[in-house]
Amino acid sequence: MDEHEQNDWAPETLAVRLGQERSQYGEHSEALYLTSSFVFKNAAQAAARFSGAEPGNVYARFTNPTVTSLQQRLAALEGAEDCIATASGMAAIMATVMALMNSGQHIVASQSIFGATQQLFGNLLPRFGIETTFVDGANLAAYSAALQPNTRIVFVESPSNPLTELVDIAALGKITRAHGSLLVVDNCFCTPALQLPLALGADLVIHSATKYLDGQGRVLGGAVCGPKVLTDEVFKFLRTTGPTLSPFNAWIILKGLETLFIRMTAQSANALALAQWLAQQPSVSRVHYPGLPTHPQYELAKRQQSGGGAIVSFEVRGGRDAAWRVVDHCKLLSITANLGDTKTTITHPASTTHGRITAEARAQSGITEGLLRIAVGLEAQVDLQADLLRGLAG
Numbered sequence: 001m002d003e004h005e006q007n008d009w010a011p012e013t014l015a016v017r018l019g020q021e022r023s024q025y026g027e028h029s030e031a032l033y034l035t036s037s038f039v040f041k042n043a044a045q046a047a048a049r050f051s052g053a054e055p056g057n058v059y060a061r062f063t064n065p066t067v068t069s070l071q072q073r074l075a076a077l078e079g080a081e082d083c084i085a086t087a088s089g090m091a092a093i094m095a096t097v098m099a100l101m102n103s104g105q106h107i108v109a110s111q112s113i114f115g116a117t118q119q120l121f122g123n124l125l126p127r128f129g130i131e132t133t134f135v136d137g138a139n140l141a142a143y144s145a146a147l148q149p150n151t152r153i154v155f156v157e158s159p160s161n162p163l164t165e166l167v168d169i170a171a172l173g174k175i176t177r178a179h180g181s182l183l184v185v186d187n188c189f190c191t192p193a194l195q196l197p198l199a200l201g202a203d204l205v206i207h208s209a210t211k212y213l214d215g216q217g218r219v220l221g222g223a224v225c226g227p228k229v230l231t232d233e234v235f236k237f238l239r240t241t242g243p244t245l246s247p248f249n250a251w252i253i254l255k256g257l258e259t260l261f262i263r264m265t266a267q268s269a270n271a272l273a274l275a276q277w278l279a280q281q282p283s284v285s286r287v288h289y290p291g292l293p294t295h296p297q298y299e300l301a302k303r304q305q306s307g308g309g310a311i312v313s314f315e316v317r318g319g320r321d322a323a324w325r326v327v328d329h330c331k332l333l334s335i336t337a338n339l340g341d342t343k344t345t346i347t348h349p350a351s352t353t354h355g356r357i358t359a360e361a362r363a364q365s366g367i368t369e370g371l372l373r374i375a376v377g378l379e380a381q382v383d384l385q386a387d388l389l390r391g392l393a394g
């Protein structure tokens with residue numbers, strides 16, 4: 001394909017088209033190469049492929065054409081020089097840390113990050129000599145204060161789960177660059193359809209492709225996007241240790257990306273409408289959604305994101321009993337902690353995703369007993385509201 005034309009494509013077009021290399025059969029849809037290894041024409045080619053003197057596929061733990069297509073498409077969408085796909089979002093985070101850090105180095109992380117990431121940083125990495133300081137995610141001064149001479153990575157999610165707290169990525173990028181550490185942003189909640197962390201000043205973007213990139217709850221996957229000097233290290237780590245993405249999952253996620261913009265736009269609009277409706281319900285005391293002017297970082301959200309995203313959380317009056325009543329009256333919304341699906345899901349964070357942390361830690365991070373989180377999908381607003389109203393009306 002003509003390189004010049006591809007370089008001119010708008011993001012929506014990249015999401016549908018980039019990275020496809022047609023085989024001899026001229027297939028219209030991307031080919032799924034379900035193969036673990038690749039054959040060579042002769043001994044000399046085998047030797048050249050193994051040494052890296054000749055580019056090309058060797059073994060699917062290293063590369064596979066379907067996975068390569070996904071990597072090219074996702075890199076283009078994130079505005080990254082390169083992208084490396086992984087078996088899951090957690091594999092992406094683990095590989096990034098293991099590839100780029102040494103024993104004796106330090107991480108500064110927002111305390112409002114995914115539970116398994118907290119476990120990895122807080123409980124697993126110390127066994128390998130890597131310590132993490134957790135800070136209040138929205139407070140820039142807290143990051144500055146936590147930086148040490150040996151801080152290699154500053155790790156954040158924006159918006160956060162479940163309270164949709166934002167991190168000012170551009171401002172934090174200035175702080176980390178001045179210090180000489182890497183800013184790593186988990187862009188799972190916004191996706192490149194709504195937020196471009198690299199353009200804002202981040203060094204690496206992490207994805208759980210399991211969520212909005214697939215978008216239909218089918219497969220696990222992950223990715224690391226950024227400059228080749230960093231992703232090459234991640235690739236070397238994966239190639240040796242094995243948590244690479246399967247070609248089948250890559251193919252599913254490629255298909256998911258084709259509808260990424262239309263889904264994120266529609267789910268964001270659906271979430272905004274639901275947040276506005278929730279804010280008017282007498283039994284709801286507070287709504288957390290970056291697209292509402294009442295959100296404390298509304299101006300930052302408008303600057304940093306092109307939509308509010310599809311996660312809405314809200315507090316009902318009456319604590320856990322009232323919150324569980326809403327959940328238990330749902331017939332349409334799925335009671336599950338998963339998110340990023342076209343099907344709307346509802347969860348009570350204090351007794352599920354955040355159930356293992358102490359009551360004090362929960363209170364401190366704002367996870368109240370009356371808090372509910374909804375990951376808004378594509379169902380009609382009227383049906384979502386009717387489903388919630390049963391439990392809200394008591």
Ligand SMILES: *Cc1c(COP(=O)(O)O)cnc(C)c1O
Nearest residue numbers: 088089090114186188208210221
């Ligand atoms: C789900 C999730 C992850 C982990 O991804 P997996 O694909 O489940 O391993 C990481 N970060 C965020 C923000 C997530 O929501």
